[in-house]
Amino acid sequence: xxxxxxxxxxxxxxxxxxxxxxxxxxxxxxxxxxxxxxxxxxxxxxxxxxxxxxxxxxxxxxxxxxxxxxxxxxxxxxxxxxxxxxxxxxxxxxxxxxxxxxxxxxxxxxxxxxxxxxxxxxxxxxxxxxxxxxxxxxxxxxxxxxxxxxxxxxxxxxxxxxxxxxxxxxxxxxxxxxxxxxxxxxxxxxxxxxxxxxxxxxxxxxxxxxxxxxxxxxxxxxxxxxxxxxxxxxxxxxxxxxxxxxxxxxxxxxxxxxxxxxxxxxxxxxxxxxxx
Amino acid sequence: xxxxxxxxxxxxxxxxxxxxxxxxxxxxxxxxxxxxxxxxxxxxxxxxxxxxxxxxxxxxxxxxxxxxxxxxxxxxxxxxxxxxxxxxxxxxxxxxxxxxxxxxxxxxxxxxxxxxxxxxxxxxxxxxxxxxxxxxxxxxxxxxxxxxxxxxxxxxxxxxxxxxxxxxxxxxxxxxxxxxxxxxxxxxxxxxxxxxxxxxxxxxxxxxxxxxxxxxxxxxxxxxxxxxxxxxxxxxxxxxxxxxxxxxxxxxxxxxxxxxxxxxxxxxxxxxxxxxxxxxxxxxxxxxxxxxxxxxxxxxxxxxxxxxxxxxxxxxxxxxxxxxxxxxxxxxxxxxxxxxxxxxxxxxxxxxxxxxxxxxxxxxxxxxxxxxxxxx
Numbered sequence: 001x002x003x004x005x006x007x008x009x010x011x012x013x014x015x016x017x018x019x020x021x022x023x024x025x026x027x028x029x030x031x032x033x034x035x036x037x038x039x040x041x042x043x044x045x046x047x048x049x050x051x052x053x054x055x056x057x058x059x060x061x062x063x064x065x066x067x068x069x070x071x072x073x074x075x076x077x078x079x080x081x082x083x084x085x086x087x088x089x090x091x092x093x094x095x096x097x098x099x100x101x102x103x104x105x106x107x108x109x110x111x112x113x114x115x116x117x118x119x120x121x122x123x124x125x126x127x128x129x130x131x132x133x134x135x136x137x138x139x140x141x142x143x144x145x146x147x148x149x150x151x152x153x154x155x156x157x158x159x160x161x162x163x164x165x166x167x168x169x170x171x172x173x174x175x176x177x178x179x180x181x182x183x184x185x186x187x188x189x190x191x192x193x194x195x196x197x198x199x200x201x202x203x204x205x206x207x208x209x210x211x212x213x214x215x216x217x218x219x220x221x222x223x224x225x226x227x228x229x230x231x232x233x234x235x236x237x238x239x240x241x242x243x244x245x246x247x248x249x250x251x252x253x254x255x256x257x258x259x260x261x262x263x264x265x266x267x268x269x270x271x272x273x274x275x276x
Numbered sequence: 277x278x279x280x281x282x283x284x285x286x287x288x289x290x291x292x293x294x295x296x297x298x299x300x301x302x303x304x305x306x307x308x309x310x311x312x313x314x315x316x317x318x319x320x321x322x323x324x325x326x327x328x329x330x331x332x333x334x335x336x337x338x339x340x341x342x343x344x345x346x347x348x349x350x351x352x353x354x355x356x357x358x359x360x361x362x363x364x365x366x367x368x369x370x371x372x373x374x375x376x377x378x379x380x381x382x383x384x385x386x387x388x389x390x391x392x393x394x395x396x397x398x399x400x401x402x403x404x405x406x407x408x409x410x411x412x413x414x415x416x417x418x419x420x421x422x423x424x425x426x427x428x429x430x431x432x433x434x435x436x437x438x439x440x441x442x443x444x445x446x447x448x449x450x451x452x453x454x455x456x457x458x459x460x461x462x463x464x465x466x467x468x469x470x471x472x473x474x475x476x477x478x479x480x481x482x483x484x485x486x487x488x489x490x491x492x493x494x495x496x497x498x499x500x501x502x503x504x505x506x507x508x509x510x511x512x513x514x515x516x517x518x519x520x521x522x523x524x525x526x527x528x529x530x531x532x533x534x535x536x537x538x539x540x541x542x543x544x545x546x547x548x549x550x551x552x553x554x555x556x557x558x559x560x561x562x563x564x565x566x567x568x569x570x571x572x573x574x575x576x577x578x579x580x581x582x583x584x585x586x587x588x589x590x591x592x593x594x595x596x597x598x599x600x601x602x603x604x605x606x607x608x609x610x611x612x613x614x615x616x617x618x619x620x621x622x623x624x625x626x627x628x629x630x631x632x633x634x635x636x637x638x639x640x641x642x643x644x645x646x647x648x649x650x651x652x
Contacts, residue, residue: 052647114508120519140521142508224506225452225459226651236454239341240643 026255033248045249052233052246057253059227063144064212064257067151068205074152075159075204080189082160083167084175102157106150110221113150117141117222146222147229151212159204166200167193199268206265210258230254300572303334303349304365305342306559309594311335314365317589322576329572334361343370350379350564358568363561363576365413368397369636371560372404381563382408386574389581392600396632397558403480403635410560411581412599414590417556417630418461419547419621421517421532422524430524430548434469437524437550438496441503449505449513449522453646456510460643462526464633465554466497467642474552477634477642487641494649501650517545526554533595533616547620553631558599583608591617597626 036042050057078098085091101109116122119140127133141149170193178188194201219229230250237247302319304311311333319331336345343366353359366374374380384390390398390411397415399407420437422430426447431437441448451459468474470493476486505522507513513525514532518541527547535541561580563573579585586598587608595617598605602623605614633639 052644052652055652114512114515118516118519119521140505142512220455221508221512224508224512225454226501226506228454232454239339240453241640 029248029251032245033252045245048246049249055227056230056233060229063147064209067148067212068209070152071155071159071208072205074156075163078160079163079167082164084185084189098160099157101154106215107217109150109154110218113146113222117146143223147219150218150222155208159208162200162204166197170196202268206261209261213254213258299330299332300362300569300576301332301360302363303336303346303361305336305346305367307338318580322579340367340369343367347374359564359566361564362567362569362573366560366562368401368557371401371406371410375404375406375409379565380409381565383563383574384408384411387578389578392604394601410562411577412558413561414596414599415556415558416596417529418458418526418554419529419549420524421527421545421547424544424546426523433551438500441500445503446505447523449507449516449525451507451509451513453643455508458510458526458528461555463646464642467493469552477638478632480635482637487645490645494645498650530595549621549625549629551629553629555631555633557633
């Protein structure tokens with residue numbers, strides 16, 4: 001058996017899995033999104049998707065982008081402290097704590113946030129009992145803010161983990177040179193360390209973006225349904241009307257949104273491989 | 277003489293053997309509590325009165341999709357000698373389809389308790405004629421739950437509620453239409469109240485032009501939504517009522533009582549069935565056409581719909597409204613259980629303001645109208 005045949009056999013199981021679990025459903029949903037029951041081509045499902053859910057499409061993109069931005073800021077703060085922090089106690093505690101949300105499923109996180117962020121929930125009640133807040137001015141965060149809070153809480157450790165690893169592997173001499181020349185730690189982080197790990201940060205954010213786009217439980221459980229994210233609309237289309245065509249049209253729209261992120265990811269990977 | 281005895285015993289054995297091997301398969305579409313109700317409560321009771329019979333309870337999942345699975349199974353066994361299920365517990369939408377497809381047996385004339393049911397839902401299931409094919413297992417109902425401390429005299433009608441919500445912003449909460457059926461029921465009730473002829477929506481016939489007449493009602497609902505809270509789900513509404521974040525909101529009555537019994541809702545919560553009416557829905561007992569145990573299945577349903585079982589099991593244990601007419605339960609229930617179920621919402625309120633959901637095509641029109649004109 002030639003080397004080439006052997007290689008084909010080796011990748012066959014993986015290839016089959018991708019074909020059966022990704023390519024087949026993808027093709028199927030594409031066909032269903034673009035055809036009428038009699039098989040003729042149509043865009044009417046997309047027209048319906050835009051007519052009913054244009055607000056939700058915008059809402060989804062904004063929520064996911066905002067969550068990515070906040071996740072990036074939080075992850076930079078955590079990874080920066082871990083790399084450049086000088087107080088051993090702070091660094092040790094942070095190191096022990098920050099990974100925890102990684103091990104908590106989205107649905108559990110959503111359930112916790114439901115009672116934590118409510119108007120008379122744990123967070124506001126704590127503020128009130130500490131005298132920091134007047135009970136009458138308490139507001140509920142169980143809307144778009146709740147979704148963003150849950151996403152950021154859940155995704156920050158993932159991004160921070162990758163970022164801290166990258167930061168730990170850069171040449172410390174450059175950072176120390178900066179410190180010796182009198183730059184503050186914040187300046188060292190922003191101007192010296194971050195530019196060197198930008199590719200890692202971007203990749204981590206792209207993966208988070210796609211993950212958040214696909215979560216059903218969080219928007220379903222944390223916020224009311226108006227407006228809501230596309231995953232909830234897809235589930236509703238199927239459960240209430242048995243309408244797979246429009247649900248698939250919404251799926252295609254989600255593919256396109258995540259394709260934007262995937263292009264960024266692939267571009268990054270190619271330019272890296274092309275680099276000497 | 278001895279030979280006679282032996283012959284008799286053998287004859288008795290021969291008669292008894294098939295009996296002892298009998299298994300009655302009961303398939304239930306619904307939440308786990310409904311499956312448990314058959315397994316732990318009805319099944320053992322039936323086995324006691326029918327020695328040698330074994331009741332097997334199968335759950336097919338909650339919601340309409342559970343009924344869909346029963347439909348698919350019976351449909352696949354259409355040409356088989358006998359179906360796997362002997363008794364099925366199904367939702368309204370599926371009942372109509374299954375009768376139309378000839379998968380169910382007409383059995384209620386052989387069950388005496390069928391005479392104790394007078395409700396419209398026993399004959400008409402979302403527009404499909406099902407009389408003779410089903411007996412309601414229970415009736416569940418939506419109503420407005422409110423905090424009696426915050427709200428001395430709750431709005432009694434949708435019109436009053438509309439004004440009240442405007443004057444008390446963010447004090448009314450419901451879960452929209454994508455977060456569970458209590459919100460869907462509220463919206464259907466809104467269309468009944470402000471959209472014109474509610475009777476036509478419930479009884480049909482379907483006319484696609486009717487949905488255009490709801491534009492005003494839906495525009496009002498969009499405006500109404502600005503001063504209310506959209507809660508996350510059926511349980512979300514109850515949670516917010518419990519924490520005092522909203523004063524009033526639509527809930528399922530059985531969920532409300534179960535939560536209250538578990539201490540998850542304060543005792544000062546009460547219910548009000550707003551007029552002109554809010555929807556509820558029954559679950560049906562039905563017998564598949566191809567069952568091998570028609571007679572046993574009928575006896576099982578007769579037991580399940582007998583006043584005593586309806587009183588102890590359906591009302592007292594699970595806080596559902598009885599499937600048979602409530603007046604037949606008088607004397608079978610202790611006063612406390614009776615009071616609990618009927619104090620806030622009296623049997624008179626129920627007969628006046630408990631409505632069915634609209635027939636299927638109007639139902640879909642209402643949901644899509646809401647998505648188009650209210651949510652987006």
